[in-house]
Amino acid sequence: MDKYEVIRTLGEGSFGRVYKAKQLSDDTFVALKVISKRGRSAKELKGFRRECEIQRHLHHPNVIRMLDSFETENEIVVITEFAQxxxxxxxxxxxxxxxxxxxxxxxxxxxxxxxxxxxxxxxxxxxxxxxxxxxxxxxxxxxxxxxxxxxxxxxxxxxxxxxxxxxxxxxxxxxxxxxxxxxxxxxxxxxxxxxxxxxxxxxxxxxxxxxxxxxxxxxxxxxxxxxxxxxxxxxxxxxxxxxxxxxxxxxxxxxxxxxxxxxxxxxxxxxxxxxxxLQAKEQQMKDSIKNKHIKLPCSKTPTQEQCSGTTQNKSSNSKANKTSQNSSTGENIKKSNSQDLKNNNSKQNSIFPSKEESSQKSSTTFDHKENSIPQRTPGPERIIQNHGLNHVSPKKNIEANENVSQDSNKISAKNTFSFIEDNQPIETEEWILFLQRSLQEVIAGEMVSLTQIGQTNVLVSPLRNPNANSKVLSFVARLLSIPFVVKGVSEDTLVQIKKVYLEVKLVPNLVYATKLLVREHYENQDSTSSDSSSPIDSPLPKSETYRRLSELCDEDVQALEYIFLLVSHLVHTSDDFLLQFCDAIVVLSIYPLLGILLSLTCKRKVRVVADLLAILSQLLRKLPENCDIVEKILIFTQSKDTERNKINFVDLLRHSSHLLRERTCLFILLMSKNLPENSVKLFWDTNVRETLEALVYDSIETVRNAAELTVLEIKSKSFYSEGK
Incomplete structure (x- = not known):
């Protein structure tokens, strides 16, 4: 930087700042683009370096010429010719x-x-x-x-x-x-x-x-x-x-x-x-479209339709939870004009499938593949890639290993998830402006957009971008929740919206957004090692962990609240959403993360814990064959020497929130019914038992009922009278 004299700031964005500077050797003006490494993942920094590499080789009078680039400990600096x-x-x-x-x-x-x-x-x-x-x-x-x-x-x-x-x-x-x-x-x-x-x-x-x-x-x-x-x-x-x-x-x-x-x-x-x-290009187009419809991994015995996110042919182990929506008849929902336009503005056709054909496909991936023809690697694979509404980065295939069978038999050798992550900067203010306006429209009754897969997919895309801040995630979750809380939405419209949410894998995307929001980025991670393969049961680099509870700001917590409120509602309306939730947890292997969230017992985070308890209780109630997910959360959090992520059931049972006390009682009941006693013993002790018994005399009737039922059901268990 000693070769340049910074004159003034030209602009600022999510990537960093651009300055007007003077090159001291010849007094010519240049532009300095300074990208901070702080808070950036190794893959993000690799994306910036790739941009530099592309521009370095461009030499044309109508393309801004890159003069130099270098890195300091905390920044990437790109010097280009100056334009007025x-x-x-x-x-x-x-x-x-x-x-x-x-x-x-x-x-x-x-x-x-x-x-x-x-x-x-x-x-x-x-x-x-x-x-x-x-x-x-x-x-x-x-x-x-x-x-x-x-x-x-x-x-x-x-x-x-x-x-x-x-x-x-x-x-x-x-x-x-x-x-x-x-x-x-x-x-x-x-x-x-x-x-x-x-x-x-x-x-x-x-x-x-x-x-x-x-x-x-x-x-x-x-x-x-x-x-x-x-x-x-x-x-x-x-x-x-x-x-x-x-x-x-x-x-x-x-x-x-x-x-x-x-x-x-x-x-x-x-x-x-x-x-x-031309023939090869057309084949790549067909392969790309076909590749978007990869089936979800099966949970135990669900049918292929369940794996691909449809609402039909549920597993014999699952019962439909047909919770009625609190909606009344009102204004008719506006209908979009889908008729093909004549003249030169007609929609694309020929080798592109029609909208109707696309909507009949059974599923889509969590995001879109970057390469036109995916690499075919033997056995199960997961694609971790960078993506969003502004996206792209190299794809890497993670081969299967023994952890697949050790973790769970939910993931078959043929059906796999595709979590595709975008590490490119996102235009935050632009997205917030769009989402605010769209939220107002949906509140006013404009639901047609949410009944169309393509438009809903666009709204879901920020959930896959680690650069989408908490405010953007909050707006996305709030917007997609509106149909279930406003009056006047017809039952047919709600059914169609839920079908679309299944199709675009909304629940897994919300789970993925949670991981991106809470995970911790390491700035000093070497870029050359960032692409090294990690075990199949962990899509995160081995060095990546989750942030401490104290590091979550109010906006982070608010985003988590909106996310889990929506997930909780969806998994209680259909077992298909619950299956997708289970599959996402298994593929992402985020058991420690769920343990962290269940530890958010301070007052401002109670809603997250309450909704997560409701989700896990629904899992134990409706899909007990997937109870090993809850068991792994206990193993990750209760058997560790560290207290950082330990779930304190006594704190949950004694919490000032009666909703949290009630749901914790029922959660303990369902765990006792479905988990092996050795797993229950991981959290059970005299304090838990005595606190649970004390709640039988709680001032809130629903808490008393939940505590009485739990004590009555598990009193006969051998662990009940035992203490640690």
Missing amino acids: KTLSTEFAKTGFLTEDRVQKIVWDLVSALYYLHSNRILHRDLKPPNILLDTNNRAKLCDFGFARNMSTGTHVLTSIKGTPLYMAPELIDEKPYDYNADLWSLGCIMYELLMGSPPFCTKSLLQLIRLIRYEEIKWPTFSSENCMSFLKGLLQKNPLKRLTWDEILSHPFVKGHIIISKNSTDAPLTRPLSPNT
Whole structure:
């Protein structure tokens, strides 16, 4: 840093800060992007380093040039050429630009995209803030945090990337996509420069998704014929109908003004595909779609439909808990217009399955695969990868070992989970704005979005992102809980919403979000060792642990409250949700985490404990064949020498919350009925017995009843009179 003199701050985001600086050797201005390592996981830092590696090799007049990069103990510093302003500031004052000015900017952007695609690089986050203007008003692309360098054999991607306002329809519909997604984003930027706003603009995420899917674009009426022809060619909802690169280069709106640099690959994305390559691409698309429908691991004996998250054909060991919802008839729910639009804005077709076909699939993975053709490794595998609504990182396959059979026979050799994690920065403020508006819509009765898998999947995606802060997680859980608490929601709508929640694996995603929220990141973990395989029963690195209770802030606790309140409700409405909860616990092997949560007995955290007790009690009541999950929680927490994660049942029974006292009594009763006595003895002692007996005289009737029932049922057990 002694080579540079920092002048002022240019911007700040979730990644860090950007400064204007002067290079002391020649007094030229540069931009310093400083990324703090504090609070970052090794995989996050690896993602930042990958971004640097991509940008280091880019040399084009319309791409911001990277001059240098280095690391200190606490920071990653990237030095790039300095640009005077962003494209957003160019039209901020007037609200739009003239067609002549837009045309010159489009020349620059097309030149930059052609260079990237020629070198098999997708930008995936084209938007005005990521376009800079130099002193000559030449546009330059920057921010390659979501960029992907596609290998020669990869033709399509599936992970959702980018900013929603500029996101292509195929990404919204979770379809495989290629470089055409960048061209759609370019069309959105061109439209915004001409009209003052993107083609589909709203603060509501759910409304935005509907607009992109179903609404026609309102075209400018004042632009030239060439301008309109080029714009419409980019903004085709069907990616197969968008302008090809050959058509772009020969289009009169840009012809003769594109800077073409020599590419460094023998298979540029800008070249028409050969018949064999086109066939391989179509096969990858089919494989990607098929790969999204991996079945869930079975719990003991459930049917295949249970494993894939459907609500039919429940196991003989499970009984449907048909709890009625407290909802009354009211306003009719608004219906979205799903009719295919005519003209050039019709939805994608051809090799892409229709929405109806997609909705008939039995299940989806917890997230979308990054590679078009998954690696086929023998035996069980779990894919731990980085992902979100802004995501991608290398996939790694974790081979099965003896811990699978030792842990539980729930995971079969054929059916496995796919937990895919996103370690890329998330636009927190943007997400909160979208979620707030969407929450207001759902409260007002707009439930249609939650009955559609694609739109619900978008809402669920932050649950897989470790960079999604507690506030974002709270909004997601609250939003998805609304249908069960507001009046006027019909029973048919609730049934459909629950089917969608099963389909998108909401409960496992909520469990996964809990793990990401509470786990502890190690800053000094070597990046080269971060990808080393861990045992199959632990998707976390061996060095990773969970935070202490004192380290959880109020927002963390609030997020946990909303998460477990929703999970508790869902597992009590259907055994299918309960099965998914069991499977998620087994695959993630988060028994110590549940022990930590059951130790949150201070006043501000009591709701989390109460709901978790209700969930585990429901597990013992409805699926006693999975009681080993509760047993492992006791083993992890009660048999350790350390007191850090120990569950104090006396504190739970003596708690000031009568709800907690009541649920603890019933939990002890169900454990005594379903667990081996040796496991019960892990927490049972004279203090527990005496406290339980004292509750028979509690001032609250429900607590008295629960205590009386528990004492009556377990008094005959051999351990009852024993003490430690």
